[in-house]
Amino acid sequence: MTDEIYLYNTETRKKEKFIPQVEGVVQFYSCGQTVYEDVHVGNAKTYVVWDVLVKTLRYFGYHVNHVQNFTDVGHLTDDADEGEDKIQKKAKALKMDPMELVDIKIREYHHNMDKIEVGRPNIAPRATGHINEMIDLVRLLIEKKHAYELDGSVYYDISSFEDYGKMARLDLDNLEAGARIEVNTGKKNPGDFALWIKAPKEHIMKYTSPWSIGYPGWHLECSVMSNKYLGDTLDIHAGGIDHIPVHHTNEIAQSEGATDKKFANYWVHSAFITVNGKKMSKSKNNFVTLEELIKEVGRGAARFTLTQAHYRTQADFSLEQARNFRKRYYRIIKSYHLALQYLHTLEGEIKDEDRNYSEKILMNFNKAMADDLNTPQAIIQINTIAKRLDQYRKKGDNFQLIKALEVLRTMMTVLGIPLIELKDDEIDNVNNMISLRIKLKANGDFDASDKIRDHLSSLNYILQDISAEETQWYKE
Ligand code: AMP
Ligand code: ZN
Numbered sequence: 001m002t003d004e005i006y007l008y009n010t011e012t013r014k015k016e017k018f019i020p021q022v023e024g025v026v027q028f029y030s031c032g033q034t035v036y037e038d039v040h041v042g043n044a045k046t047y048v049v050w051d052v053l054v055k056t057l058r059y060f061g062y063h064v065n066h067v068q069n070f071t072d073v074g075h076l077t078d079d080a081d082e083g084e085d086k087i088q089k090k091a092k093a094l095k096m097d098p099m100e101l102v103d104i105k106i107r108e109y110h111h112n113m114d115k116i117e118v119g120r121p122n123i124a125p126r127a128t129g130h131i132n133e134m135i136d137l138v139r140l141l142i143e144k145k146h147a148y149e150l151d152g153s154v155y156y157d158i159s160s161f162e163d164y165g166k167m168a169r170l171d172l173d174n175l176e177a178g179a180r181i182e183v184n185t186g187k188k189n190p191g192d193f194a195l196w197i198k199a200p201k202e203h204i205m206k207y208t209s210p211w212s213i214g215y216p217g218w219h220l221e222c223s224v225m226s227n228k229y230l231g232d233t234l235d236i237h238a239g240g241i242d243h244i245p246v247h248h249t250n251e252i253a254q255s256e257g258a259t260d261k262k263f264a265n266y267w268v269h270s271a272f273i274t275v276n277g278k279k280m281s282k283s284k285n286n287f288v289t290l291e292e293l294i295k296e297v298g299r300g301a302a303r304f305t306l307t308q309a310h311y312r313t314q315a316d317f318s319l320e321q322a323r324n325f326r327k328r329y330y331r332i333i334k335s336y337h338l339a340l341q342y343l344h345t346l347e348g349e350i351k352d353e354d355r356n357y358s359e360k361i362l363m364n365f366n367k368a369m370a371d372d373l374n375t376p377q378a379i380i381q382i383n384t385i386a387k388r389l390d391q392y393r394k395k396g397d398n399f400q401l402i403k404a405l406e407v408l409r410t411m412m413t414v415l416g417i418p419l420i421e422l423k424d425d426e427i428d429n430v431n432n433m434i435s436l437r438i439k440l441k442a443n444g445d446f447d448a449s450d451k452i453r454d455h456l457s458s459l460n461y462i463l464q465d466i467s468a469e470e471t472q473w474y475k476e
Pocket of ligand 1: 031032033041042043044045046239240241242243270272279280281
């Protein structure tokens with residue numbers, strides 16, 4: 001495909017034409033989940049965005065190497081290198097080994113993401129599997145005078161890295177003046193962050209290093225794992241906008257301090273899902289888990305809901321709104337199913353001919369996705385084609401109908417929104433039961449006809465009576 005893709009690059013605050021280092025190949029790293037709690041709708045939206053990005057790039061013909069980590073050590077309850085390890089804290093409360101909790105949460109993560117069609121990354125590395133590489137990176141940063149040891153811990157000297165905070169446009173003077181009173185007075189600059197932290201005796205998740213028995217700082221893992229699996233310079237690095245001022249700022253300082261090369265050419269950040277205007281978060285306890293959303297509206301409508309807003313637009317979430325999106329999702333499915341049923345009756349009679357209109361819609365869709373993943377525009381094209389399915393079916397315009405179906409399938413696949421398929425014998429069976437029901441009703445045998453409706457409804461077939469002789473149906 002020849003379309004050019006444009007992405008909004010946080011570093012330049014501009015939409016830029018996407019040009020990878022090697023033609024046709026994309027080295028893509030996204031920051032993944034800290035695995036100690038259920039994935040909530042805000043987290044899920046962010047992972048759906050990276051999935052839409054990967055699917056779009058692949059649709060446009062790129063070979064994408066996608067790495068997304070699991071954080072299973074070192075993420076503290078406080079961003080300023082204080083507090084307890086989030087995983088250890090939760091594991092203690094559950095009286096469980098931290099690594100057992102991690103395994104459970106990783107399994108759940110995959111299970112739920114599979115349900116909403118989020119493709120698995122090519123590699124999903126875990127921080128604990130890369131402690132040696134992290135120690136090597138810390139050693140190199142000390143050698144290059146970017147880091148220093150202090151009482152068994154190691155800190156990054158942010159004054160040693162000229163561009164510190166550049167991507168985030170941090171105002172360092174204000175930042176330092178406003179920094180809280182330092183507990184560890186030995187740090188060179190109040191903003192210096194921990195690369196290695198000496199563990200107190202009672203700490204469970206600790207490892208041997210040249211400086212102390214301790215554990216790595218949270219930001220280290222992404223520098224190490226992105227470098228190991230994707231190389232010195234990434235084409236795209238992604239994460240939630242909350243990562244810009246601290247996590248990604250520190251990743252850049254670590255990686256560029258070590259390699260003297262640019263860490264990432266495009267920085268892509270996803271905006272927050274809010275609840276009544278406030279960020280959905282574990283700590284605010286205002287979250288709905290992905291599992292709850294799927295239970296409430298089903299997996300297809302869950303994915304449809306999470307694809308609605310543009311990824312850089314903050315969007316408010318409620319279950320009520322999700323139920324609305326569920327209705328819109330099934331409007332598309334209904335058009336799809338009625339088209340499938342119609343074509344089922346025409347087997348063998350279909351020829352190829354003029355398919356222009358659907359091509360135009362597909363071009364609009366492609367243009368929308370190439371323009372910084374404009375999913376709201378893309379969904380408008382999906383709704384247009386769904387309406388067209390109904391029109392072509394009613395007119396008996398089979399050629400247009402088949403092309404429109406093809407286009408709908410393509411668009412839904414790129415956005416990862418599942419279509420519900422119907423098998424041929426399934427269509428026959430349901431149609432037979434519905435014919436029988438119509439006859440029974442005509443004979444006044446409403447008990448029997450209601451039983452058929454109830455039976456079909458228990459199998460998720462939704463019946464809509466159009467007249468005494470006609471009933472439309474689709475499957476949920
Ligand atoms: P965490 O487990 O808190 O590290 O979050 C995992 C990912 O979800 C990160 O990329 C966060 O930026 C993202 N995230 C967390 N909360 C939200 C939210 N309310 N809306 C969108 N993304 C979020
Ligand atoms: Zn990261």
